[in-house]
Amino acid sequence: EAQVTQNPRYLITVTGKKLTVTCSQNMNHEYMSWYRQDPGLGLRQIYYSMNVEVTDKGDVPEGYKVSRKEKRNFPLILESPSPNQTSLYFCASSFLAGDLIRDTQYFGPGTRLTVL
């Protein structure tokens, strides 16, 4: 089954304790991206990657790191989480084929992160 998976789905942590949220897709997509969703703000892009070893900042990259060592994986790293990073996080992926069907982004199930 074609899917984007994220782990963990729920995480409660404390300020300053490094954490990683994993994202994996099995569709051989070039493009992968992380978003955070906050009430009243919609989804905002954190980082994105157009291929292995190619990453770029989105709208709200401060406090986050990513890596793309393999095509299928795109982990989100919070080196020193703070309470303002409490949010719902989504990973998404797509092809970069230049056509609407293949370039449609598909989303993981989300990770609810609470930083105390």
Add this chain to the structure above:
Amino acid sequence: AQTVTQSQPEMSVQEAETVTLSCTYDTSESDYYLFWYKQPPSRQMILVIRQEAYKQQNATENRFSVNFQKAAKSFSLKISDSQLGDAAMYFCAYWRHTDKLIFGTGTRLQVFP
């Protein structure tokens, strides 16, 4: 910079009736994609319908259709024969190839029996 605006924070509709959710966007580009995503209480982001900017024909998917007005930069979603399962947050989104997906702030749709 591109922006997406959903001016209706909340909408409600009676079951079996029709409702239209509004979306406007701002861009100087001519070639881009537009999407509507649904987010039910499960929080999953589910694609509802998509449209290529260079196609004048409005996209339809069963009970869902769009009214795409490129000159007016408007991309509204019409839900016909509304069902209880349509209750969700709906997000309008804009994407230009290899750029970022830009979302509106969402419209919460309630469906009453």
